[in-house]
Amino acid sequence: MAKPYDPKDFYYRKAKKAGLRARSAFKIDELLKRHRLLGKGHAVLDLGAAPGGFLQILAEAVGETGVAVGVDLEPIRNLGKAWVRTGIVDLLAPDALERIRALHPGRFHLVTSDMAPKTIGIKITDEQRSLELVRMALGVASETLERGGAFVAKVFMGGEFPALKKEIGERFESVHVARPQATRESSYEVYVVGKGFRRGAGPS
Numbered sequence: 001m002a003k004p005y006d007p008k009d010f011y012y013r014k015a016k017k018a019g020l021r022a023r024s025a026f027k028i029d030e031l032l033k034r035h036r037l038l039g040k041g042h043a044v045l046d047l048g049a050a051p052g053g054f055l056q057i058l059a060e061a062v063g064e065t066g067v068a069v070g071v072d073l074e075p076i077r078n079l080g081k082a083w084v085r086t087g088i089v090d091l092l093a094p095d096a097l098e099r100i101r102a103l104h105p106g107r108f109h110l111v112t113s114d115m116a117p118k119t120i121g122i123k124i125t126d127e128q129r130s131l132e133l134v135r136m137a138l139g140v141a142s143e144t145l146e147r148g149g150a151f152v153a154k155v156f157m158g159g160e161f162p163a164l165k166k167e168i169g170e171r172f173e174s175v176h177v178a179r180p181q182a183t184r185e186s187s188y189e190v191y192v193v194g195k196g197f198r199r200g201a202g203p204s
């Protein structure tokens with residue numbers, strides 16, 4: 001069956017040309033710039049990081065004085081940068097936080113999640129699986145972010161979205177919803193950005 005989108009579209013070709021591993025690199029680049037989320041020397045955690053498009057951009061943003069940690073169910077090919085650490089972690093497994101702490105025991109300034117379930121094409125099921133991953137990511141962010149830190153997560157828009165936005169709002173001073181330009185037109189994904197993490201706020 002033909003795909004409802006061109007898999008080798010403008011952003012795919014642009015990413016290839018720039019040596020980026022995934023077109024999603026442009027999404028995080030836009031969000032970092034628009035919301036001023038990271039600087040040199042910061043520590044950042046990327047959940048669902050394979051093949052490494054986000055991580056390439058995040059690693060550049062923190063530079064060699066920072067730390068960029070990427071984890072995924074799948075292995076992430078070495079980025080060749082000493083300040084980047086990667087690991088195979090299932091965010092739905094009970095030892096996920098422990099494994100992340102083994103890669104970087106300190107706190108993070110930013111936690112990003114581009115995690116997505118394997119979609120089956122049934123909207124409600126795909127949405128629910130996406131929400132489960134976002135809630136796990138929010139849980140990890142709540143345990144590992146420094147005060148004032150930020151959170152970015154991909155969410156499939158659905159009926160539970162307002163409740164999720166409220167949950168994020170309980171932990172962050174401000175919440176924004178963004179649809180970066182590189183998002184495929186046919187996609188119903190958005191990114192939720194929480195800024196100003198309030199340590200100790202909300203259920204953890």
Ligand SMILES: C[S@@+](CC[C@H](N)C(=O)[O-])C[C@H]1O[C@@H](n2cnc3c(N)ncnc32)[C@H](O)[C@@H]1O
Binds near residue numbers: 021022052054071
């Ligand atoms: C859209 S891809 C991420 C692309 C990545 N941000 C990039 O720029 O290269 C979604 C990723 O979420 C990962 N994922 C899905 N469920 C996960 C889970 N339970 N734990 C960890 N990663 C998961 C998938 O393996 C997949 O690599």
